[in-house]
Amino acid sequence: MLTRRNVLMGAAALAPAVALDARPAAARAGAPALSVTGVAPSQLAPLDDVLKTYIKEREISCAQLAVTKNGKLVLARGYRYTDDASIPAVQPTSLFRIASLSKNITAAAVLKLAQDGQVSLGTPITTLLDLPTEGDARLRNVTLWRLMQHTGGWDREISKDYLWLDRTISKELGVPLPIGHQQIIEYAGARPLDFTPGSRMAYSNYGYMLLGRVVERVSGRSYESYVKEKLLAPAGITRMRLGRSLRSQAARGEVPYFSLYTTTMVMDASGATVPYPYGGFNMPNQDANGGWLASAPDLVRWARVFDAPSSILSSLSISRAFAKPEIGVNEHGSWYGCGWWVRQVPGHLNTWHSGSMPGTYTYMARLQNGVTYAALFNRREEEGTPDYDVLSSRVNTALGQISAWPTTDLWSRYF
Structure with a gap:
């Protein structure tokens, strides 16, 4: 089931033709067993219990949780809930597709380019990329700011999500599968925008895909290599990488993904029916929008970049990451900054994001x-499964039950 919050937070729409599949072996073969790895100090048992309960309720076979307190890594745990012996233990360092948690990484890359004087955030993308403008002259008013804050003019509830139309684009352009970024841009550019840029907010995976192409054009290198060299390596992160589409292409230590759905392969023209997470979408095309692999400890370490100025992001760049868009605050008192949802609370800006694609939450x-904190799972909410959106409220409740925090720091164990 695709909930309204999933849409706002980055869930991919289902492909046009999907069919219900049998439940994965982890949910079929009797009573699954829970095993855990890593460290969860006794003081943080409420958080550990949230994850254990959450995955049992949803029959999630692989999960992770990492928590930092005042910059210290205090919990790092992998969870395995299955009786399928082919699924290995989940380590705190196992890799997961992180879906739209990739967006704040892409936004940081653009902010870094601006910080280094290589681009201005008010620059129209038509001056940076070779985009067809015959579809709508308003495309010239789409700036980097507007792409990062989802006010660029694309609304996937109107025109559909171009990142998930592989077979349609292949047929219309007369090009073979798999299609690439350039074919997506050609297809989208021939169509009108859904609204005037800057007039409202609508979540756009396509806009973040374009930002990845800006990073490549301005930096003169691949999107992945720029992010690794300029952002991740200085933060001490070496495991993160872009994911691939097929299970046979999985990275070392990457978890398997499960979905109730099958769909038609988009990585070739075979027309084969495949599990949705494996060939039902083109993972390399998702790169800047939702293509990264990471562990939960990687992500909370990356999040520290936004806590204080450094050689990675200056104070100006951090303030830009959380800046209010020109449309202001929504009815919930929050707004979309640059790859983060943001809400002002007394003395602090709370920021958060979720990610969702077939086989990933x-x-x-x-x-x-x-x-x-970062929590990663190898399934997402689908028809008939319990609500996944309860996670943050349960974690918040658990945080309120913690009376003392451990003083140990686990960073050296995983980095």
Whole structure:
């Protein structure tokens, strides 16, 4: 089931033709067993219990949780809930597709380019990329700011999500599968925008895909290599990489993904029916929008970049990451900055984001009490499964039950 919040937080729409599949073996073969790895100090048992309960309720076979308090890594745990012996233990360092948690990484790359004087955030993308403008002259008013804050003019509830129309684009352009970024841009550019740029906010995976192409054009290198060299390596992160589409292409230590759905392969013209997470979408095309692999400890370490100025992001760049868009605050008192949802609380800006694609649900938050956490799962909410959106409220409740925090720091164990 695709909930309204999933849409706002980055869930991919289902492909046009999907069919219900049998439940994965982890949910079929009897009573699954829970095993855990890593460290969860006794003081943080409420958080550990949230994850254990959450994955049992949803029959999620692989999960992770990492928590920092005032910059220290205090919890890092992998969870395995299955009786399928082919699924290995989940380590705190296992890799997951993180879906739209990739967006704050892409936004940081653009902010870094601006910080280094290589681009201006008010620059129209038509001056940076070779975009067809015959579809709508308003495209010339789409700036980097507007792309990062989802006010560029694309609304996937109207024109559909171009990142998930591989077969349609292949047929209309007369090009073979798999299609690439350039074919997506050609297809989208021939169509009108859904609204005037800057007039409202609508979540756009396509806009973030374009930002990835800007990073490449301005930096003169691949999107992945720029992010690794300029952002991740200085933060001490070496595991993160872009994911691939097929299970046979999985990275070392990457978890398997499960979905109730099958769909038609988009990586070739075979027309084969495949599990939705494996060939039902083109993972390389998702790169800047939702293509990264990471562990939960990687993500909370990355989130520290937004806590204080450094050689990675200056104070100006951090303030830009959380700046209010020109349309202002929404009815919930929050707004979309640059790859983060943002809400002002007394003395702090709380920031968070979720990610969702077939076989993946992720959530990361930076909170006012000095806590940052990331939780990763190898399934997402689908028809008949329990609500996934309860995770953040349960974590918040658990945080309120913690009376003392551990003083140990686990960074050296995983980095």
